[in-house]
Amino acid sequence: MTRPVTHIIRLLKWGRILARHGALRAIEADRNTPAQVKRLCRIARFGTIQPKVPDYAGAFRAIGPAAIKLGQTLATRPDIIGEEAAHNLLMLQDQLPPAPFDQVYAQIDNSLNKPAAALFDYIDPVPVGAASIAQVHRARTNEGKDVAIKVLRPGIREQFARDIETYEWAAAHLEALGGEAARLRP
Incomplete structure (x- = not known):
């Protein structure tokens, strides 16, 4: 309280x-x-x-x-x-200014309970869009599939x-x- x-x-x-x-x-x-x-x-x-x-x-x-x-x-x-x-x-x-990518990358790691590198070959550091609560990044999975990752802003x-x-x-x-x-x- x-x-x-x-x-x-x-x-x-x-x-x-x-x-x-x-x-x-x-x-x-x-x-x-x-x-x-x-x-x-x-x-x-x-x-x-x-x-x-x-x-x-x-x-x-x-x-x-x-x-x-x-x-x-x-x-x-x-x-x-x-x-x-x-x-x-x-x-x-x-569109709002994006959160720094190093913080976003750490957020991805924490959210997925495993390193992002274990799931993705590539994550574009420049977001497609950034809003007040989250931002979206293009990525490619280890299987070669193109995806979008929506990431909550750190500490939001x-x-x-x-x-x-x-x-x-x-x-x-x-x-x-x-x-x-x-x-x-x-």
Whole structure:
């Protein structure tokens, strides 16, 4: 069980990232945002230089894979977040930078419970595609069959679980404030 202070530290860190990308402005300006949340936004923004146009996608990328997935979901809800934010978040559908191949190769070894060299003659170090959770590499088996290997990013399970736990903690506290937040049931 994660201590509340750990969740608060994570949320403050993420809030600073959101602030540096100008992504808190709309939350702060919304009349339905609870006063407590507006105060937290002001604290997160303190001392930051913000762009004129918010970069929601950049903020979510900087926060990490769980935030990218959240952003991809929010991009489908312009009725909740607005057209501008939804359009910006659509950039999260684009290819992301790949994880370093040496880490990916080690992940393949660990996932298959045997050395990748025992199964594959060749694995292309340049991925066909890279997303928030996994990337895909072309490979050739020892039998000469061309295949695609989908590899989870190193450490993704643990990071995703930590982040989701904090999201759930924050959502429960936000919902407890009542009003629009309770109606939306975050």
